Amino acid sequence: xxxxxxxxxxxxxxxxxxxxxxxxxxxxxxxxxxxxxxxxxxxxxxxxxxxxxxxxxxxxxxxxxxxxxxxxxxxxxxxxxxxxxxxxxxxxxxxxxxxxxxxxxxxxxxxxxxxxxxxxxxxxxxxxxxxxxxxxxxxxxxxxxxxxxxxxxxxxxxxxxxxxxxxxxxxxxxxxxxxxxxxxxxxxxxxxxxxxxxxxxxxxxx
Amino acid sequence: xxxxxxxxxxxxxxxxxxxxxxxxxxxxxxxxxxxxxxxxxxxxxxxxxxxxxxxxxxxxxxxxxxxxxxxxxxxxxxxxxxxxxxxxxxxxxxxxxxxxxxxxxxxxxxxxxxxxxxxxxxxxxxxxxxxxxxxxxxxxxxxxxxxxxxxxxxxxxxxxxxxxxxxxxxxxxxxxxxxxxxxxxxxxxxxxxxxxxxxxxxxxxx
DNA sequence: TAGATTGTTAATCGATTAACAATC
DNA sequence: TAGATTGTTAATCGATTAACAATC
Numbered sequence: 378x379x380x381x382x383x384x385x386x387x388x389x390x391x392x393x394x395x396x397x398x399x400x401x402x403x404x405x406x407x408x409x410x411x412x413x414x415x416x417x418x419x420x421x422x423x424x425x426x427x428x429x430x431x432x433x434x435x436x437x438x439x440x441x442x443x444x445x446x447x448x449x450x451x452x453x454x455x456x457x458x459x460x461x462x463x464x465x466x467x468x469x470x471x472x473x474x475x476x477x478x479x480x481x482x483x484x485x486x487x488x489x490x491x492x493x494x495x496x497x498x499x500x501x502x503x504x505x506x507x508x509x510x511x512x513x514x515x516x517x518x519x520x521x522x523x524x525x526x527x528x529x530x531x532x533x534x535x536x537x538x539x540x541x542x543x544x545x546x547x548x549x550x551x552x553x554x555x556x557x558x559x560x561x562x563x564x565x566x567x568x569x570x571x572x573x574x575x576x577x578x579x580x581x582x583x
Numbered sequence: 584x585x586x587x588x589x590x591x592x593x594x595x596x597x598x599x600x601x602x603x604x605x606x607x608x609x610x611x612x613x614x615x616x617x618x619x620x621x622x623x624x625x626x627x628x629x630x631x632x633x634x635x636x637x638x639x640x641x642x643x644x645x646x647x648x649x650x651x652x653x654x655x656x657x658x659x660x661x662x663x664x665x666x667x668x669x670x671x672x673x674x675x676x677x678x679x680x681x682x683x684x685x686x687x688x689x690x691x692x693x694x695x696x697x698x699x700x701x702x703x704x705x706x707x708x709x710x711x712x713x714x715x716x717x718x719x720x721x722x723x724x725x726x727x728x729x730x731x732x733x734x735x736x737x738x739x740x741x742x743x744x745x746x747x748x749x750x751x752x753x754x755x756x757x758x759x760x761x762x763x764x765x766x767x768x769x770x771x772x773x774x775x776x777x778x779x780x781x782x783x784x785x786x787x788x789x
Numbered sequence: 790t791a792g793a794t795t796g797t798t799a800a801t802c803g804a805t806t807a808a809c810a811a812t813c
Numbered sequence: 814t815a816g817a818t819t820g821t822t823a824a825t826c827g828a829t830t831a832a833c834a835a836t837c
Contacts, residue, residue, distance in 0.1 A: 381789050385828070391782040395775050399762045409794065416762050416773075421794095422830060429796050437795040438837040455788060456781040470683075473676035474776070478737075479760045483777040523787070524780055531684075548783045550776060554685045556605045556622050566783060567622075568774075569601050570680070570756060571689040574730055575662040576597040577754045577772060581729070582661060583587050591804070615818065627818095628806060635820050643819040644813040 382453070389427055390450050392417045397447040398482060409440035461488035461520050463546065465537040466528035467497045467507045470552060474528055475502045488520045489513075491540070493533065510540045517544035524548045531555040538565075588659070595633055596656050598623045603653040604688060615646035667694035667726050669752065671743040672734035673703045673713045676758060680734055681708045694726045695719075697746070699739065716746045723750035730754045737761040744771075 382390070396416045400408050410428075414421040428434050428441075434449055435441045451457050462480075464471055464487050475487050490502055491510040498509050508516060516522075525541040527534055527549060534555035541549060542559055551557055551567040559565055588596070602622045606614050616634075620627040634640050634647070640655055641647045657663050668686075670677055670693050681693050696708055697716040704715050714722060722728075731747035733740050733755060740761035747755060748765055757763055757773040765771055 382785070383827070384786075387782055387785050391778045394781065395760075395773070395778045396762060399760060403762070411794080418770075420829065422797095422832095423828075425795060426797080426829090433796075435795050436837055437835065438793045440794065454781060454785050456784060460780065460784060462780065468679070469675055470679035473674070473679050476675065479775060480777045480780075482760070483781060485777050485780055524784070526776070548780075548787055550779065550783075554601075554605060554688070556602060556609070564624075564783060564787070566779065567601070568776075569685060570732070570774075571686045571691050572597045572601045573756065573772060574666065574668065574686075574691055574754075575600065575660060575689060576593055577756075577770060578662060578666060578730070579588065579593050579660050580590075581753055581770070589803070617818080626805065628808095628821095629804075631819060632805090632821080639820075641819050642813055643811065644817045646818065 386427060386430075387454065389417075389419055389423070390454055392419065393424065393427075394447065394450050394454065394456075394483075397443055397450065401443045401447060402482075405443050407440045408443050408446070410435075412440075456484065458484065460485045460524065461522045462486070462524040462526055463489040463491065463513065463517055463520075463522045463541065463544075464526045464528060465491045465510065465541060466526075467492040467494070467500070467502060468528065470528040472502060474526060475505070487526075488522055489516050491537070492529075493536070510537065513540045513544035517541075517546060522546065524550075526550045526552065527557075528552050592633060592636075593660065595623075595625055595629070596660055598625065599630065599633075600653065600656050600660065600662075600689075603649055603656065607649045607653060608688075611649050613646045614649050614652070616641075618646075662690065664690065666691050666730065667728045668692070668730040668732055669695040669697065669719065669723055669726075669728045669747065669750075670732045670734060671697045671716065671747060673698040673700070673706070673708060674734065676734040678708060680732060681711070693732075694728055695722050697743070698735075699742070716743065719746045719750035723747075723752060728752065730756075732756045732758065733763075734758050 396413050410421040410424040413424050431453055434446055467490050490505050490507050492507050493510050497507050500507050525546040527537050529537050531553045534553035538557045542563055547563055549565045557565050602619050616627040616630040619630050637659055640652055673696050696711050696713045698713050699716050703713050706713050731752040733743050735743050737759045740759035744763045748769055753769055755771045763771050
């Protein structure tokens, strides 16, 4: 199983990781495929099949050890190190992201915050100082950053993306509604809660 | 094609909706399957096939009319009306969500904001007054709300979910890292940017 | 032992893709 | 006409599910 995972398998393993991380925090020592299924909306058979591709991690009649399974999945996804990300946007959303405990518990550190508003540059958010976006190249190189999060209004999202791309960022999470044009070797993940609502409503209404 | 869409098709159509909405804002009259593919990372053939299931919306050699295609997809997804959602949490993230223009352009209105902090109750965010979460039942009924967004810390997320469920909410978007226990007829969509980062990194590193 | 849950098989269905004729 | 892009076919691959023996 040294081959590259398919997109689907990697996506599902990520979801298991999320559930296991929380289950461990809640003090759950063991968890069954059925329980993971309830939290992920992924079929329990599919979960067992996904896991058994990589080894026999469970105990029949008992389930999976939360801790052990968490480590196995981290190894499969190769996400055990520490990862630095840059945040573009020191407004309300940027502040919320910077202050969220959600990254830390997965080994991800917000290692830089950029903005283009002179009133914000130099101010502190948590442990970080807000930097001018034109310092992105220097800072991303120094701090080994290849992941960027865009939390600015749609009007300036492309500028932020351009600056991050110029700084060597290869993966961008876009929380604005703008469509971003980037080189082919850069991956953009756009999040749009409104469209997610419409999608969820479709299944509720039909 | 009066049957219920599969989960995959509905998800992809939602993505097309997102791209078309932005393309229209940018003044693009026409768009090709190739262009949609670039913004969604969905194969262009898949896009044409998805669309041709419902009619011949395009013109060979030309592409699709942005406006017309947008309307067709809205009809297929039955998302033409106005939808009200409730927001639990009037903190930084709640403020960012309430102030975002992203919902409005898809016909979604934040019609209520709840919090349990006495200092926040009664304050205004945009056009809305923050209400105590124990008024959720009354308010959700009055404002015809079945979608809730949870933007509170993990510690209080389950309480917020309980209150929303008691108020008749059937679809919950959970922006906390907590796992939520809800009745079987309630759908929870949990968003976890940290796990999304790990997932994206996997494909970058392999 | 009895109950529970994994690991695995087998069968089906939908997603994905390349290729290309049709046609604007 | 020439170039571009759709709509569709055909072939492959992965996802999904039910069912159940294995075994804790």
